[in-house]
Amino acid sequence: MMIKLGRNFATKNLVPGKSVYGESLAKRKGGEFRSWDPKRSKVAAAMMKGMKIPLKENQMVLYLGVATGTTASHLSDLLTKGMLFGVDFAPRVLREFILLSEVRRNLVPIMADASKPQKYRWLVPNVDFMFQDVAQPNQAQILVRNAKIFLNKGGHIFVAVKSRSIDVTKKPGDVFKVFKKEIKEAGFTILDEKRLEPFEKDHLALLLKWK
Amino acid sequence: MVQLVKTPLGFFVVALKNQVVEFQETMGNPKDVATNLDFEYKKWEEAMRAKAYDSEEDCFLDPMKITGLIGIPEEKFLQASREVGLAAAKIAIKEHIGKDYLVVQAVGALDDLTKAINLLANRAMEWYGLHYPEFKEEDMEKYISGLLKHKRGISMGLEIDDRDLNSIRDYAEGITLLIKRKKLIETYIDKLMSELSPNVKALAGANLGARLISRAGSLKRLARLPASTIQVFGAEKALFKHLQKGVPPPKHGIIFQHNAISTAPKHNRGKLARTLAAKLAIAAKIDYYSGDFRQSLVDDWNARIKEVKKNVKN
Numbered sequence: 001m002m003i004k005l006g007r008n009f010a011t012k013n014l015v016p017g018k019s020v021y022g023e024s025l026a027k028r029k030g031g032e033f034r035s036w037d038p039k040r041s042k043v044a045a046a047m048m049k050g051m052k053i054p055l056k057e058n059q060m061v062l063y064l065g066v067a068t069g070t071t072a073s074h075l076s077d078l079l080t081k082g083m084l085f086g087v088d089f090a091p092r093v094l095r096e097f098i099l100l101s102e103v104r105r106n107l108v109p110i111m112a113d114a115s116k117p118q119k120y121r122w123l124v125p126n127v128d129f130m131f132q133d134v135a136q137p138n139q140a141q142i143l144v145r146n147a148k149i150f151l152n153k154g155g156h157i158f159v160a161v162k163s164r165s166i167d168v169t170k171k172p173g174d175v176f177k178v179f180k181k182e183i184k185e186a187g188f189t190i191l192d193e194k195r196l197e198p199f200e201k202d203h204l205a206l207l208l209k210w211k
Numbered sequence: 212m213v214q215l216v217k218t219p220l221g222f223f224v225v226a227l228k229n230q231v232v233e234f235q236e237t238m239g240n241p242k243d244v245a246t247n248l249d250f251e252y253k254k255w256e257e258a259m260r261a262k263a264y265d266s267e268e269d270c271f272l273d274p275m276k277i278t279g280l281i282g283i284p285e286e287k288f289l290q291a292s293r294e295v296g297l298a299a300a301k302i303a304i305k306e307h308i309g310k311d312y313l314v315v316q317a318v319g320a321l322d323d324l325t326k327a328i329n330l331l332a333n334r335a336m337e338w339y340g341l342h343y344p345e346f347k348e349e350d351m352e353k354y355i356s357g358l359l360k361h362k363r364g365i366s367m368g369l370e371i372d373d374r375d376l377n378s379i380r381d382y383a384e385g386i387t388l389l390i391k392r393k394k395l396i397e398t399y400i401d402k403l404m405s406e407l408s409p410n411v412k413a414l415a416g417a418n419l420g421a422r423l424i425s426r427a428g429s430l431k432r433l434a435r436l437p438a439s440t441i442q443v444f445g446a447e448k449a450l451f452k453h454l455q456k457g458v459p460p461p462k463h464g465i466i467f468q469h470n471a472i473s474t475a476p477k478h479n480r481g482k483l484a485r486t487l488a489a490k491l492a493i494a495a496k497i498d499y500y501s502g503d504f505r506q507s508l509v510d511d512w513n514a515r516i517k518e519v520k521k522n523v524k525n
Contacts, residue, residue: 083289083292083293085292085296091303091304091307091308094300094304095304098297098300098301098304101293101297101300102297105293107293108292108293108296108297109296109297109300110296110299110300111299111300111303111304111307117271118271121271121274122216122217122218122219122274123219123274123292123295123296123299124274124292125273125274125275125276125285125288125289125292126273126275126276149271168451168454168455169454169455
């Protein structure tokens, strides 16, 4: 369940009393809610810019580039009957996500390179929603490869594209154009797109639908 | 044609049209399962080699669907996936971190201490300077030890009593502890580098070598970097300016700290930086993958220094 808490969105805390990354907690009708900081989470930033995320409580989710799990913790709040599989290859950040997964029953940590989905296929069933925040030059390729294997027909994807991670020498607008073209050619429909200023610089958030 | 499917609940041999031919349940607690999985998988692969099958590399069947074929409910699969996944991730973290990460943190601690000592010593200078402005010492560490030992001579400074003076001396004493701590960490880094990365240490010295590992993040990553990246480590600002605006590229980053480069005439620094970076790239690879010391690397480097020295600007 999600409500507005002041300016920010907030999700109903799956583990009442615990704050994950220092976000504020507030009691409201229906329970305790965690404020979803748009400066820390690109999903929250995209929602603040008006994007609607069609995530349902019983869905399976694959999150590429889960990092410490700031965003994933809020998705975990929303997925009361679902499961989220979080992939990251940086041990320093995954360490935090493992600790988070131990207290949240719908999270599964996976230390792997997202460009090698065959390494974690054995753990992950087909999913309805994918999130990608990997900041890699070949992130479109990674996205397509994973979607082909994991994403159900009609499934959704949220992608955050950081132009500086793809090519620092080109203008953000040009990088985004190339990225979108690549994504469309692979068979995705772009449902919505939002630039993430002022929360993030040179970032584009896309909501995609798979075939 | 059959496929071998690994799942957190066990191994499946699946024929076309999703027919389960064989199933072996994994045994034990999640940690044991996660530990033995790769080994078990290899055993299965071995056994399957005779038959035509698709390996892990190209088998992308949904593991939850496969376990469902023999009547395992989705909840049970998800529970197993979470438990085994958690255990596997913990194992991966443990395996990933080696002693080179100690070097990274020690270098960080050294830098923090240096910063702290400078900051605190500056305050001590200002403070004691009120009382004894004639006492001067450029080197901060010497100033602090002098402050603790010296008796004041004739001075234009403020007259203070013992209480005031003791306050200053207590404060300076704290700084000397930090200076001692800094020296201990330097020796510690030196020893760590001898054990972990003897070739890099021989070329660059313990301090610079440790800094390179720290920059790369780990010895493994340093070993996988191209020499050109090592050459401009620490000169990222200049490098991106070069890439974006086309100004000349930087010749050296932190490897400039190497004596042979910083003392060379300007027109030779680029050549030396290039060679040193190339040798360091090789050294890191030897250190990470084999670990033995190779004198030839240092000899090559010294020969190159001599060769470049002959190159006098016309």
